[in-house]
Amino acid sequence: ETGVTQSPTHLIKTRGQQVTLRCSSQSGHNTVSWYQQALGQGPQFIFQYYREEENGRGNFPPRFSGLQFPNYSSELNVNALELDDSALYLCASSFGGSSSYNEQFFGPGTRLTVL
Amino acid sequence: QKEVEQNSGPLSVPEGAIASLNCTYSDRGSQSFFWYRQYSGKSPELIMFIYSNGDKEDGRFTAQLNKASQYVSLLIRDSQPSDSATYLCAVRNYGGATNKLIFGTGTLLAVQP
Numbered sequence: 001e002t003g004v005t006q007s008p009t010h011l012i013k014t015r016g017q018q019v020t021l022r023c024s025s026q027s028g029h030n031t032v033s034w035y036q037q038a039l040g041q042g043p044q045f046i047f048q049y050y051r052e053e054e055n056g057r058g059n060f061p062p063r064f065s066g067l068q069f070p071n072y073s074s075e076l077n078v079n080a081l082e083l084d085d086s087a088l089y090l091c092a093s094s095f096g097g098s099s100s101y102n103e104q105f106f107g108p109g110t111r112l113t114v115l
Numbered sequence: 116q117k118e119v120e121q122n123s124g125p126l127s128v129p130e131g132a133i134a135s136l137n138c139t140y141s142d143r144g145s146q147s148f149f150w151y152r153q154y155s156g157k158s159p160e161l162i163m164f165i166y167s168n169g170d171k172e173d174g175r176f177t178a179q180l181n182k183a184s185q186y187v188s189l190l191i192r193d194s195q196p197s198d199s200a201t202y203l204c205a206v207r208n209y210g211g212a213t214n215k216l217i218f219g220t221g222t223l224l225a226v227q228p
Contacts (some may be wrong), residue, residue: 002160033215042119042203042218043159056215090158092216103149104216106158 004093004107005090012077012113013081021076021110023091028043031055032074033104035090041088049074086114119206121219125192129227133190136222138204141185148180148187149205149216152198160201163189194226 003026013019025032031050035043045058049068063079078085088111092104121138128134136150147166151159165171165178165187177190187206191198201221208217 035216035218040220042205042220043216045215045217048215058215088158103161103164105161106151109158 002093002105004091004105006091006107006110008110010111010113012115014115015083017081017083017114018077018079019081019112021078021089021091021112022073023076023089023093023107025072025091025093028080029093029095029096029105030072032072033092033094033098034074034076035092036085036086037088037090037109038068038084039087046076054059056114081114083114086112088112117219118217119204119219121202121204121222123220124223125225126222127225127227128194130196131192132194134194134198134224134226136189136191136202136204136224137218138187138189139185140187140204140206140217142206142208143182143185145185145206145208147207148178149207150176150178150215151203151205151218153201153203153221155200162202176194191224194224197228199224199226 005024033048037043043045047057048055052068068074088109092108094104134215148163150162153159165180171178175192179188203221204219205216
């Protein structure tokens with residue numbers, strides 16, 4: 001167990017809907033990164049939050065957005081869901097933002113299915 | 116060319132043998148390298164990380180890094196059926212605003228009892 005929690009575990013939505021996924025980082029960690037893992041692929045970086053600010057973004061459209069709260073927990077919001085958004089969404093917790101060599105620890109993930 | 120490449124497998128080894136998992140990366144500026152294990156339906160679990168050329172050992176696991184060849188490997192000694200999983204290689208570059216991990220697609224390892 002990494003101490004990183006995510007909710008919900010599973011979610012089913014329809015095209016065009018909006019979804020919010022939540023992540024609580026490990027105690028002592030101030031950085032949260034979000035990844036999307038499609039079936040049979042490696043995780044793809046969505047964005048990272050450090051001290052409540054977005055600290056880098058991957059090749060995902062603006063309908064993917066996020067927040068980090070003062071307690072370092074985080075949300076991932078996806079608007080106008082598409083079928084291709086069906087994936088395992090992973091939150092990774094670490095310490096130190098972009099300057100750190102510290103490793104990232106993953107939560108259990110949220111399985112999103114878009115119908 | 117993909118940034119991080121792995122053979123998708125499956126790599127099948129008998130119980131007790133050495134499993135060798137390989138990974139190549141394209142960016143010579145890459146500075147740190149990670150191996151994650153992922154069981155089916157679960158999230159990735161960090162096994163090892165390595166920053167310097169050479170070998171790093173942790174129990175039955177040895178990570179090997181050769182920056183000149185842009186190659187990183189993971190050796191699993193005395194493989195057990197419980198080692199059967201997908202092994203993800205991840206690379207982290209520094210510079211810019213983020214320390215994102217770039218993953219390969221993973222190698223499926225099957226340890227036969």
